[in-house]
Amino acid sequence: MDSRRAHSPDPWSFPFSASASFPSSPTSHGISGLESYRVPSCDAEVNAEAVDLPPDQLKSLYRDLxxxxxxxxxxxxxxVDGLPAEFILGRGDSRPSKAMMEAMPYTQSLLLKREAIAYHAKASPPTVTMPRLKAMVSGAIGGFLDVAFNFNTQAFLDDNLLDQLYRIGWKLVMLGDNTWIKLFPGLFSRQDGVKDTVEVDYNVTRHLEAELAANDWSLLILHYLGLDHVGHIGGRQSKLMAPKLNEMDEVIKTIHTRLAQEQDNVDKRTLL
Structure with a gap:
């Protein structure tokens, strides 16, 4: 037996570092506390014990500071997962196509009457669900390793808006993409996580009337997946695209109409 072959490394056994091949963005550890509730100054001092206050007192302290x-x-x-901004806002100096504007007439009317504010949010790749949600609630910049983690989502432990709102006593309700529940286990007072692709949006909308009538939540998350599925199956020119956009427009109309009826209630001012 050739001793050189016996001690030579297996050609398929070589050191491999996932973090080196797919670098992830560093994050700042720790949770923002009361020191970030006010503009920094030379003599700014915050009682560290205040972090252990009950949510209602912490919420009042936040407002005071x-x-x-x-x-x-x-x-x-x-x-609305998978909705291109150009469908609503157009591209560059060009307005959206006639078909796209007719597919979402109520949304377009809100923009025309300046009852809604429109802007582009440019996402960094990868644009899969999990890293995009993390970016929305924490400002974190995703790495390509998140593509793999997207299929096995773990609890998100970095500082984020949902955790902060939960700490000051906000009641959170989530309807839609199951990824939210995996990222933020235990935060939602009520939840209905969607995983199927058949009645995916119906499973969200069926709760809408009851939730809009409820008074026990501060944040209602609605994550619709149907349009994204249409795009993956048939592309932007799919015959299913316009009907699905119209369905989303009706949801926006339902929410906005209900909130407009409550605008005179100073204790129930709601932002969509």
Missing amino acids: SKMPPTFDRLVLMV
């Missing part, structure tokens, strides 16, 4: 009264009392965060 920030000296910024909230403009809204509640937030509805509606995510």
Whole structure:
């Protein structure tokens, strides 16, 4: 037996570092505390023991320190997964196509009447669900390793808006993409995580009337997946695209109409 062959390395056994081949962006560890509730100054001191206050007292302390009264009392965060901005806002100086504008007439009317604010949010790749949600709630920049983690999502432990809102006593409700539940286990008072591709959007909308009538939540997350599925199956020119856009437009109309009826209630001002 050739001793050189006996001691030579297996050609398929070589050191491999996933982190080296797919670098991930570094994150700042720790949780933002009361020191970030107000503008920094030379003599800014915050009682560290205040972090252990009950949520209601912590919420009041936040308002006192920030000296910024909230403009809204509640937030509805509606995510239409896979919706290109150009369908609503057009591309460059060009307006959206006639078909796209006719597919979402209520949304276009809100923009025309300046009852809604439109802007482009440019996402960094990879544009799969999990790293994009992390970016939305924490500002984190995803790495390509997140593509692999997207299929086995773990709890998100870095500082983020949902955790901060939960700490000050906000009640959170989530309807839609199951990724939210995997990222933020235990944070939601009510949840209905969607995984199927058949009645995916119906499973969200069926709760809408009851949730809009409820008074026990501060943040309502609606994550619709149907349009993304249409895009993957048939592309942007799919015959299913316009009907699905119209369905999303009806959801926006339902939410906006209900919130408009409550605008005179100073204790229930809601931002969509």
